[in-house]
Amino acid sequence: MVARTQAWKRYNIRAIWLSLAYAAFLLPAVYGFKHQLIGGPAAYLVAVLPALPIIGIFAAIGRYLVEEQDEYVRMLMVRQTLWASGFTLSLATIWGFLDNFQLVGHIDGYWIVVVWYFGLGIGGLANKLTLGAAGC
Amino acid sequence: MENRLKVLRAERSWSQQDLAEKLEVSRQSVNAIETGKYDPSLPLAFRIAELFNLAIEEIFVSPASRSSGAI
Numbered sequence: 001m002v003a004r005t006q007a008w009k010r011y012n013i014r015a016i017w018l019s020l021a022y023a024a025f026l027l028p029a030v031y032g033f034k035h036q037l038i039g040g041p042a043a044y045l046v047a048v049l050p051a052l053p054i055i056g057i058f059a060a061i062g063r064y065l066v067e068e069q070d071e072y073v074r075m076l077m078v079r080q081t082l083w084a085s086g087f088t089l090s091l092a093t094i095w096g097f098l099d100n101f102q103l104v105g106h107i108d109g110y111w112i113v114v115v116w117y118f119g120l121g122i123g124g125l126a127n128k129l130t131l132g133a134a135g136c
Numbered sequence: 137m138e139n140r141l142k143v144l145r146a147e148r149s150w151s152q153q154d155l156a157e158k159l160e161v162s163r164q165s166v167n168a169i170e171t172g173k174y175d176p177s178l179p180l181a182f183r184i185a186e187l188f189n190l191a192i193e194e195i196f197v198s199p200a201s202r203s204s205g206a207i
Contacts, residue, residue, distance in 0.1 A: 005162065072165035072174050131173050133164050 005073060011064040015057055022053040054113055076127050076134070083126055084119030091115055137175045138197040141166075144188050159183055 029046045032038040038046050061081065068074040092112060098104040124134035145155050145166075152170070156163040159180070168174035169184075176184065185192045 069160070070162050070165055071177055071180060072168050073162055075174070131168060132171075133168065 005068060005070055007064055007067040007069065008073075010067065011060055014060040014063070018053040018056045018060065021056070022050055025049040025053065051110070054110075076131070079127055080120050080123030083123030084116045087119035087122055088112060088116045137199060138172055139169065140195050140197075141184065142170045144190075144195065145170075155187075158187055 029038075029050055032046060033043075061077075065074060065077060065081075068077065092115070095104065095107065099106055128134040141155075145152070150158075152163045152166045156166045159166070161180070165174070169176055181192050181196060185195055188195065
C-alpha cells in the first residue's frame with residue numbers, strides 16, 4: 001500500500017461524484033427502456049448518458065496522473081494502467097476471435113471497463129512483485 | 137541504481153519518513169530509491185543532493201562507473 005497523496009484524495013472525490021452521476025443516469029435509463037417510455041432520438045441520448053461518467057473516471061485517472069506530485073507513486077499508477085490496458089486489449093482480442101468463430105457467447109461491450117479495472121488489480125500485483133509496492 | 141542514501145540518512149538519524157517529509161515525497165519513494173528499485177528523476181536527484189549538501193555523484197553511483205570498476 002502506498003501513501004494516499006492529496007492528488008489521490010482529489011481523484012477519489014471525483015470518482016465518487018462520477019459514480020453517483022452514473023447511478024443517476026443509469027437507473028432512469030433502465031426504467032425508461034424497460035417500460036418503453038423512451039423512443040426516437042432521445043433514446044440515443046438516454047442510452048449514452050450512463051457512459052459519460054465512466055468516461056469521466058478515465059479522464060479523472062488522467063488528471064490524477066497529471067496532478068500527482070510524487071513521481072514514484074505516479075510511476076506505479078502508470079504501470080498499473082499499462083498492465084490494465086494490455087490485459088484488456090489482449091483479452092478483448094482473444095474473445096473477439098472466439099466470438100467470431102462462434103466458440104463463445106457474445107458479451108456486451110461495456111464489460112470491457114470492468115475487465116480494465118480488474119487489470120488495474122493485476123498491475124498492482126505486478127508492482128508488488130517487482131517493486132514491493134502495489135500502487136493506488 | 138546503487139546509492140548512499142541510507143548511509144547519509146542514518147548519519148543524521150533520520151527515519152525514512154523524516155527524509156520523505158524533507159523531500160516532499162512518500163516514505164515508499166524513499167524506500168524504493170534506497171533499495172535501488174527506483175531511480176529518481178534528475179530534479180528529485182538534485183533535491184536529494186541539495187538536502188545533503190553533496191553533489192549527485194557523491195550520492196548515486198553511476199552504473200557505467202560501477203561496471204568499469206572506476207569506483
